[in-house]
Amino acid sequence: MVMTRLYEIPGCDLIAIHTDRAANIVMQVHGRRREGRCPACGTPSAAGHGCYRRRPADLPSLGRAVRLDLAVRRLRCLNPSCTRRTFCLPVPTLLAPRVRRTRRLAKAQQRVGLATSARAGARLLASLAMPTSGSTLLRLMHAAPLPRAGRVRAIGVDDWAWRRGRAWGTLLVDLDRHRTIDLLPDRTSTTFEAWLRSRPGLEIVARDRSTGSARAAQAVVPGAQQVADRWHLLLNARQMLERWLVGAHARLDAWPVPSGSSRPTRDHAFPRSRTDQAAAREAQRRRVARHAEVQRRRAAGESIMAIARAIPLAPGTVRRYASTDHAPERGERRIGPSLLDPFLAHLEERLAEGCENGLHLVRELRNLGYAGGSRQGHKWLQSRRTRRARNTARRWRGTLPEGAALDPAAPPVRPVAVRLPGPKALAWIMMAAPARLSPPEGALLARVMQDPEAATMHGLVQQFAALVRAAGVGGNGVSARGIRRLAALEAWLAEARASSIRALQTFASGLVMDGAAVRAALTTPWSNAQAEGQITKLKLIKRLMYGRAGFDLLRRRMLLPP
Incomplete structure (x- = not known):
């Protein structure tokens, strides 16, 4: 009785358990049914004719593979006019016809295949004592019935x-x-x-x-x-802003840095090597050639997708090249934090005293707690030297003779003006909430806001973003808050369509065309x-x-x- 409960075989009686030569478990079982109906004529019968054996694989036990030795009874049809003389008594709850694995083993293998994949599932099943091939797993996965689709609201x-x-x-x-x-x-x-x-x-x-x-x-x-x-509404607003920035970027980049604005400690990145500069020039040459090719094909009437497949380029890049009269330039590298930042005052002081030995300066910084390498110190000193270093390679030596210094009365060399980041990065800065901007990003935004059109665009984009973000924080439905949001949306649409910015007008017109869905986004929780x-x-x-x-x-x- 205990053995029968431990190894429950649906529709069968367990006779004996032993192991084969491969140390796999073999269970001898017999079907419980003793009578049945002929599948051809339906005549009931209990007259035995014999039996045959099936040896399907079953779920593993104790970490070892299990195989059943199933004796299937065969009965005689008692109807003399029936075309079938004999028929067998299947075990439908355990086995499907002409298969070599039980239904529950097939279901377990099927679930492993759906959770992983065919090949990975086959490797996993081999270690779980349910071995099968990847092709069999694929067949089981394709045979899995799809769930019934109920009513969807x-x-x-x-x-x-x-x-x-x-x-x-x-x-x-x-x-x-x-x-x-x-x-x-x-x-x-x-x-x-x-x-x-x-x-x-x-x-x-x-x-x-x-x-x-x-x-x-x-x-x-x-x-x-x-x-x-709502997320797509914010995405569309940022894409609209990016498209406008593509055309206005050159104009915004010409604005100077406003006085009194917060700026980072280093107002420019460390200089790049000559190899990097040569690679940047080559990349810019390729951009100019691709921009000219896009302009030529667009003027010939080709579509954006056709140009993207022919060059090839991403469709967004083709669209951006087609909307500008000049090739985009490489954006200025962002000024990230450096291990040298806490020691810049000491470096400036030592440079003013005339110390231009990079290794000596780095050793001093390490005594003060600097944990970086010497390369950062040499890169900082590279653009501030007043005379050629003694170990400079001959081919890179400049026009200054050995030991000659610059005229102390001459104006100091000023760093290159900080360029604005590209349209994509600048669009993220203009879309972000002002409280979440870092000091460098705030300085860039203050520079851009000197342009009247950019100030108008930034104000309207911030109003729209605040309106959409507030819609996702409670208060949805036909309520006083929802009514106020709809009124604010109508006022924003009127102001955007009345502006002189074409990109903003197009975006507002699209919102008006999709008005019912946009209003539902602001007043429902969906x-x-x-x-x-x-x-x-x-x-x-x-x-x-x-x-x-x-x-x-x-x-x-x-x-x-x-």
């Missing part, structure tokens, strides 16, 4: 990249149950419309700013409330954040499979729980 829609820039799909999330409910092979509105028609009763459609998703939802479920995702999280999981699964998974298998791994 609120969904989140977002696209995901099968091959970035070339092939895209659509992911749909049940916002109430917090799980993925389907994957679509593309992101066209036609495919999404067909899916929506099979899901009646939708009330909420949270989406990004995609016009295709909006048109499909409006055409199939016009009564559902569409909600624009968002598309769950879809973003599920896309992160989808990318992990796709990379675990080394890019070899087809759409059907990827869809099953997303929809089926491991």
Whole structure:
């Protein structure tokens, strides 16, 4: 009795247990059924004809593989006119026809495959005493039934990249149950419309700013409330700001650093080596050539995507090159913290005394607690020398003779003016809340704000960002706070459309066209954040499979729980 309970075999009686030559466990079992119906004519019968043996693999026990030695009874059909003379008594709860593993072992292997992948799962199962091949795991994963789709009230829609820039799909999330409910092979509105028609009763459609998703939802479920995702609203605002900065960057870079603004201790980065400078010049030459090629192709009427495939470049880079009259220049390196910063006053004092021996200065700093290497000290001294160092290589020696010093009455050499960071980095600074800016970023923002158009853009972008961020912190719904947000949005739209900044006017016009979804984003608690999280999981699964998974298998791994 104890042995029977320990090794429960569905629909069978355990007869004996022994081990084979490979030290695997072998269980001799018999089916409990003694009678059955003929599968051809349905005549009941209990007349025995014989038996045959099946030896399927089962779940492991005590760290060892288990194999069943199952005796399957065969009965005679008692109907003389039946075409079948004999039939067997299967054990459907334990085994499927013509398989060599029990149902519960197949389910365990299937779950391991869904949680890992075919090859990795096969390696793991071998150490768990459930050996199988990667091909078998793939067959088990493809045979797994998909979960039934129940009634869905609120969904989140977002696209995901099968091959970035070339092939895209659509992911749909049940916002109430917090799980993925389907994957679509593309992101066209036609495919999404067909899916929506099979899901009646939708009330909420949270989406990004995609016009295709909006048109499909409006055409199939016009009564559902569409909600624009708040994160995508902020993303679109930053992209709009970046596009404007591409054209205005040269003008903003010409503004001087305002007096009295906070600046870092070092107002420029350490000088670069000659090799790095030569590489930078070569990279700038390539950028100029690519910019000219983009301008030529765009003037010939080619599309952005066609140019991106022909050069090749990222579509965003092609769009940026096509919207500017000059090639973008390399941005100034950011001034990060240095181990020399606490000792700059001592270095300046020793330099004023005439000490220009880099190694001697580094030794002094180490006595004061400097923990860095000598290279930083030499790089700091490199641009401040008044005479050539004795160990300078002959080919790099300048025009100053040995021991000759500069005229002390001559004005000191001033560092190169600090350049603004590129449009992308500057857009992040202008979008960030002022309280979260570092002193160097605050100085850059103060310099940019001298431009009247930039000041207008910054003020309106900050108002919009504050309005969207506040919408995600409670108080949603038809309330006094929600009504105030809608009024603030209408005032902002009027001010943006009345401005003279074309990029801002275009952005505001887009918000007006998507007005119902934008207003819902400010007054309802729904968002598309769950879809973003599920896309992160989808990318992990796709990379675990080394890019070899087809759409059907990827869809099953997303929809089926491991």
